[in-house]
Amino acid sequence: MSNTKAYAAFSAKEALKPYEFDRRDLHEDDVKIEIAYCGVCHSDIHFAHNDWGMTQYPVVPGHEIIGRVTEVGPGVTRFKEGDLVGVGCMVDSCGECSSCKEDEEQFCEKGMVMTYGSPDPVMGGVTHGGYSTQIVVKDPFVLKVSENLDTKAVAPLLCAGITTYSPLSQWKVGKGQKVGIIGLGGLGHMGVKFAAAMGADVVMITTSPEKGDDARRLGANDVLVSKDPEQMKAHEGTFDFLLNTVPVAHDINPYIPLLKNNKTMVLVGATPVDLHSMGLIFGRKHISGSLIGGIKETQEMLDFCAKHNIVSDVEMIPIQDINTAYDRVMKSDVKYRFVIDMSSLKS
Structure with missing residues (x-):
């Protein structure tokens, strides 16, 4: 002992x-x-x-x-x-x-x-x-x-690394895809770094316009302020994948129209959300969840970080x-x- x-x-x-x-x-x-x-x-x-x-x-x-x-x-x-x-x-x-x-x-x-x-x-x-x-x-x-x-x-x-790497990897995020990371915090900042390293066109989706400069520093190509109806409307039906990292109870319905048909938003925050099925039905859109990853995938994530010099x-x-x-x-x-x-x- x-x-x-x-x-x-x-x-x-x-x-x-x-x-x-x-x-x-x-x-x-x-x-x-x-x-x-x-x-x-x-x-x-x-x-x-x-x-x-x-x-x-x-x-x-x-x-x-x-x-x-x-x-x-x-x-x-x-x-x-x-x-x-x-x-x-x-x-x-x-x-x-x-x-x-x-x-x-x-x-x-x-x-x-x-x-x-x-x-x-x-x-x-x-x-x-x-x-x-x-x-x-x-x-x-x-x-x-x-x-x-x-x-x-x-x-x-x-934890923050594998929690965001796993869904991006499982849904095969890569070049030619427009990917939104919802929420710029401990999880969100890793999501931006990973998605950018995977070659995606990364959009930081945030309620805080002042986070824009930092999001771009981390690798985002664009910033979408979710409180701005005009911005949200302009991005409707354009995303191949959304990673929702928000760690508090929130309404996810405004984000669903951002997805293309047959595309997915993955939730990684263990928190209550509000959802109406109407947004999913029109466009056969998907909501999924993701925990961490297994040991093999976690080692893969660490090796990916070593290759691309990614840390928190x-x-x-x-x-x-x-x-x-x-x-x-x-x-x-x-x-x-x-x-x-x-x-x-x-x-």
């Missing part, structure tokens, strides 16, 4: 504060990782505040983890001490169901084991995430990270500022992801 320092939520109303717990001893196929950086995801806040009604306290959030291997189990051959690696939103699955065999462990029929907040099949209790000094993860759920990228800015790729735009914080960061995320006051320098936890 390894004593581990962390920050944890102890109730829905309390601020996160220091916590210590034990990580397991290494099993045959385990990898021990000293955590260097951990991204701050909106899901961390939902979990800490029990917004989804499933949190067991105390919980150590964090599923955008970058670090160095410090030790491996005797059966591990893919990694060695010193390797730069990542851990994303899940750390285990059954490995036997049809979803797992199709490299879609995120849809495991027995339920994926999330990096934090899931029943821990090894230690009992619940899993604890990356707001900590170290983590022990099964070899198949550890990802290789290129040394050529800005390491601290890689961390959000493990980040603001670094010490762990001691995590509660302030949560407040700012809820106010959309960050461009575009917070990343914790986990060395601050040792001070």
Whole structure:
């Protein structure tokens, strides 16, 4: 057992504060990782505040983890001490169901084991995430990270990155397509970067005209202000694909007319939406959803980022500022992801 320092939520109303717990001893196929950086995801806040009604306290959030291997189990051959690696939103699955065999462990029929907040099949209790000094993860759920990228800015790729890359890849976004990214935040800014790197004609769709310059800096060819009826009318029936990254409850009906016939809008925000079927019926248009990606696709995403030099735009914080960061995320006051320098936890 390894004593581990962390920050944890102890109730829905309390601020996160220091916590210590034990990580397991290494099993045959385990990898021990000293955590260097951990991204701050909106899901961390939902979990800490029990917004989804499933949190067991105390919980150590964090599923955008970058670090160095410090030790491996005797059966591990893919990694060695010193390797730069990542851990994303899940750390285990059954490995036997049809979803797992199709490299879609995120849809495991027995339920994926999330990096934090899931029943821990090894230690009992619940899993604890990356707001900590170290983590022990099964070899198949550890990802290789290129040394050529800005390491601290890689961390959000493990959630925000794969959440936006997966639908763009699954719907085969590429050259010759007009693609709209709805919402310019932690997810949206990654969607713009990926769609642009895939060769699409990218339009940032936002309620905030002042975000236009930043959207173009990130790779957008054009900006559509969704509050402007004339602009929305001019773009009707012209989009091959829409990626909706809005993280709060909203009306999606105004976006449906933007799609060409038989085209799709994919939702990646876990939030209520308003929908009237009329917009779908005329034009045989589609609304779909997407979670993260499986381990194979997540590694593919990291390799794509290494090839195209894609990372997140980040603001670094010490762990001691995590509660302030949560407040700012809820106010959309960050461009575009917070990343914790986990060395601050040792001070």
